[in-house]
Amino acid sequence: MKKLVFLFFLIGAGLSACSYHLQIKGSRQNVDDSSKSSVAMDSLVAPYRREMLKEFGLVIGETTTDLVVGRPNSSLGFWLCDKLIEKSKDSSFFKDEPLVAFINNGGLRADLPKGSITVGDIYKVMPFDNRMVYLKLSLDRIPEMEAYLKEKGGEPIGGFRLVKGKLEFPDSLAQSKNYFWVVTSDFLANGGDNMFFFNNPLQRFDTNILFRDFIIEAVKKEKKIAFYPEERINW
Known part of the structure; x- marks a missing residue:
C-alpha cells in the first residue's frame, strides 16, 4: 500500500505543477515554458499512473x-x-x-x-x-x-x-x-x-x-x- 500512496503523491505533484504553470500570466515565453513543463510532467507521471490504475483494478x-x-x-x-x-x-x-x-x-x-x-x-x-x-x-x-x-x-x-x-x-x-x-x-x-x-x-x-x-x-x-x-x- 505504501507504493500506492507514493503514486498518489507523485501524480498529485504532477497535477499541482501543471495547475501552477497554467496560472502564470505574462509573456508568450511563459506560456510556452508552461506547456513544455506540463508535457514533461505528464511523461514522468504516465507510467506510474498506469501502474496505479492496474493495482486499483485488481480484484x-x-x-x-x-x-x-x-x-x-x-x-x-x-x-x-x-x-x-x-x-x-x-x-x-x-x-x-x-x-x-x-x-x-x-x-x-x-x-x-x-x-x-x-x-x-x-x-x-x-x-x-x-x-x-x-x-x-x-x-x-x-x-x-x-x-x-x-x-x-x-x-x-x-x-x-x-x-x-x-x-x-x-x-x-x-x-x-x-x-x-x-x-x-x-x-x-x-x-x-x-x-x-x-x-x-x-x-x-x-x-x-x-x-x-x-x-x-x-x-x-x-x-x-x-x-x-x-x-x-x-x-
Missing part, C-alpha cells in the same frame, strides 16, 4: 450481497466490526478478553455493491489513513455510548447489541471484569466525531495498522462475503 474478492452504509443498521459497518473483532481475537492477549468494535458511518465513504471487489473499491470506502486503536474502558462508559447511539441514530458496532436502547454483551465476561476493550480508529479514539466517551481510557494500545489495509486483507481472506442485513441496533 481481491467478491460479495454475494450489497454491503451498505446506513442507519440505524449498516451491513458494511457491521461486517467490518465483526472482522475487527475476529482479527483481534487471533491475538493471545485479546482471546479471553471482553472486546467490542465501535466505529462511525462517517468514516465509511462508499458502499460495496454485490459483485467483485477491487483494491480501488476499498480506497473509495476508506480514503483516510486512520489506524486501529484498542481502548480499555470501564463499564461506566456504557450509558454515554448508549446516549450517543440514540442521538446519532445508530453507528456500526460489533461484539454487543443495542436492545431497546441498552447495550447488551453476549456473556457476563465484561461484567465480571468490570471493563471491556474497544477496537476503533485513532481518529475516534482521540474524540473525533464527538466520541468523548473514549477520552481518558484505562489503557490504550495504538497500532500501525491502517484501517484500509485491514479491510483489503479481510476481503482477501474471506474471498466470498455473504453478510446479510441484521437488526443489531433498536430502540
